[in-house]
Amino acid sequence: MSLVQTITDDMKTAMKARDKDTLSVIRMIKAALMNEKVKVNHELSDEEAQTVIAREYKQRKESIEEFKKGNRDDLVKGTEAELKIVGKYMPQQLSxxxxxxxxxxxxxxxxxxxxxxxxxxxxxxxxxxxxxxxxxxxxxxxxxxxx
Structure with a gap:
């Protein structure tokens, strides 16, 4: 099953479970994937989708660092939860x-x-x-x- 299809299925599951936090993050991922699809003007391959997800993951990691510098613990907790959800779609990281x-x-x-x-x-x-x-x-x- 393609990565985009997996994300779509997870979005449906989150909708049925009424998991608003997961649903909101998955919708952000889907929006980023759709923007990339429009930009390249064709269906995304798994590799292209993985690049988009890696970008989303990196953005959240950088946000957490900035929030910590600014002593914004309230934003750190929310962004860490988002990072965990996005991390589910990342490939296994190399040691x-x-x-x-x-x-x-x-x-x-x-x-x-x-x-x-x-x-x-x-x-x-x-x-x-x-x-x-x-x-x-x-x-x-x-x-x-x-x-």
Missing amino acids: KEEIEKIVADTIASVGASSTSDFGKVMGAVMPKVKGKADGKLVNQAVKSQLS
Whole structure:
């Protein structure tokens, strides 16, 4: 079953269960998916849908950080609940060790030797870990292995 279909089914389940919080988050996800569909002018593949969901997940994570900086605990709790629901649709995230292994393999394959090759390595690594790893973690792993 496609990711978009799974989200639609979960929306129906949330409607039947009268789960307003879950329903509102799923509707936001559906709206983001529809906006992307209109933007690319074709039905979204699972990979494209996953990219949209990863974007939604990242936005909520960043919002939580900002709310914590602003001492807005009331908003942190609500956004964390949303993050948990969006996280259900994210693929299994890679561990730090897995990311470091992928980075090491990529450095060896592109022949990178110094920090000046950072962009080349990041360009090769990111497609491999798309949606499965946070860009900040990948960035840190590349910097630590090139220095």
